Amino acid sequence: MESRVALRTAQLQDVNARLSAEIAMRAQTEAALARSEERLQDIISMMPLSLFLKDAESRIVLMNQACEQQWGVCFQDIAEGRDIQHFPSDQSAGFHTADREAFASRSVVIREELVWNAQLQENRLVQTHKKPVFDAEGRPQMIIAMAIDITDSKRNEENLQRSLAQLRELSDHQQTIKEEERRRIALDIHDDLGQNLMVLRIDVSLLHARTAGTHPRLHSHAQRVLDTIDATIRSVRTIINDLHPSTLELGLGPAAEWLIRQMEGRGAIRYRLHIASDAPHLGLDQRQTSAIFRVLQESLSNIVRHAQASEVEVALAQEHDAILLRISDNGIGMQPGDDGKRAAFGLKSIRERVHALGGELRIDSQAGQGTALAIHLPQSRERVADVS
Ligand SMILES: Nc1ncnc2c1ncn2[C@@H]1O[C@H](COP(=O)(O)OP(=O)(O)OP(=O)(O)O)[C@@H](O)[C@H]1O
Ligand SMILES: [Mg+2]
Known part of the structure; x- marks a missing residue:
């Protein structure tokens, strides 16, 4: 025992x-x-990111200091029921909808919403990420949420976009002024220098004719002067055309044909031009015509200078109320980083011109596979109405 x-x-x-x-x-x-x-x-509580937890009935059960600052409230007041309605009712309703959405979708819901800051007495734009959490039986248990104040970054982004738009407008305005200036100088040279040269040529050819039998030395001298005047007239014409091709007045189609004929005379590249429209102006105003012409001019000059191509195809088409221009070559193609090179302005100016007219630019190029530059430009409304 x-x-x-x-x-x-x-x-x-x-x-x-x-x-x-x-x-x-x-x-x-x-x-x-x-x-x-x-x-x-x-x-x-130390996290700079605003964080809060809500129960299944959307009641706040925890929030960190960053969240208190973001809402301009004190968690103690909320927890002890002193601050029941800190958000305007329409905002609260929106938050509850987002909570229900998160539970229903059973995934993280990301929203941009206006959140009232009671201390600053202003709405802040906040990006909220809400993750629903469920209990062992799969019933809604809580929402884990974090919120990023994007008011300032959104404002900066908007300011940046506004500045960019202003820059584009300015650049467009400058292009227009430049084009008008070129046209005016071309006309002045034509009307002034050109006319004087013609008068000079008539006088010298009279002298040349009259001295034929009587003054052989003066006659041959007059012939040399005539040759010089003819060469000057040719170079003045070239200068006028470079400044403002007279064919531009006839429309984009004829101007493109003229430009390509000029290029053909300068080298061994074979050019093909397709214009899929009967209307010479293609429904474009003077500003658009000049812009597309300058794009074509820069693209062809790039091909001659950089592409080592033997064939170039230029296609100009009209589709609904837009103009499509595609310039492709079978050359060496562009290298990565070529588009964006420092001290290279051709492609930048093309991009500016196209954007200023509300169009889109696309460059497809691979080393050894040639380059294709395509632009898509909406026609101006009045013109579209004219043409149709
Ligand atoms: N068709 C092309 N084929 C191959 N490379 C090209 C072609 N077009 C452009 N490039 C490349 O892209 C670069 C940028 O062209 P961009 O027209 O902007 O400048 P650039 O012709 O060098 O100088 P700029 O036009 O200011 O006189 C060129 O230097 C060239 O290397
Ligand atoms: Mg260039």
Whole structure:
């Protein structure tokens, strides 16, 4: 009997010791868990990113300092029920809809929304990411959300876009002025220098005719002067045409044909031009005509200078209410980084001209596979109406 009691006592002591050890272990684990939760709370509260948790009924259960600042509220006031309606009612309704959406989609919902800041007394634009969390049975449990204030970056972006648009307008305006100036100088040279040269030529040819039999030396001298005047007239014509091709007045089609004929005379490249329209003006106004002409001129000059091509195809087409121009060559193609080179302005000016007219530019090129530059330009409305 005594030995049974001793055995039982020993067993009980053993169980007791194990229980005490387990209790000590559990206390340790709980302390460690509490410490780690405290650390997590510290991390959350120190995070510069606004973070908050909501329960399944969209009640705020936790928020960090960044969130308090973003909303201009104090979490304590919300938790203790002193601040129930801190957002305007239409905003609250929107947030609840987003919460329900996150639970329904069972995935992260990202939204840009206006959030009232009670301290600043203004709305801030915020990008909110909401992740729904479900319990073991799959029922909505909480929403983990983070929110980034994008008011300033959005404002900066808008300012940047506005500046870019202004720059484009300015560049377009400058191009127009430049084009008008070129046209005026071309006309002045034509009307002034050109006319004077013609008068001079008539006088010298009279002198040349009258001295034929009587003054052989003066006659041959007059012939040399005539030759010089003819060469000057030719070079003045070239200058006038370079400044403002007279064919531009006839429309883009004839101007493109003229330009290609000029290019053919300068080298061994074979050019093919397709114009898929009967209307010489292709429904373009003077500004658009000049812009597309200059794009074509720069593209062809690039091909001659850089492409080492033997064939070039230029296609000009009219599609619905847009003009399509495609210039392709079978040359060496562009290298990565060519489009954007420093101190290279041709492609930049093409891009500016096209954008200023509300068009799109595409360059397809691969080393050894040639280059194709395509532009798509909407026609001006009045013209579209005229043509149709
Ligand atoms: N058709 C082409 N084939 C091969 N390379 C090309 C072609 N067009 C342009 N490039 C390359 O792209 C670069 C940029 O062209 P861009 O017209 O902007 O400048 P650029 O012709 O060098 O100088 P700029 O036009 O200012 O006188 C060229 O230097 C050239 O290397
Ligand atoms: Mg160039």
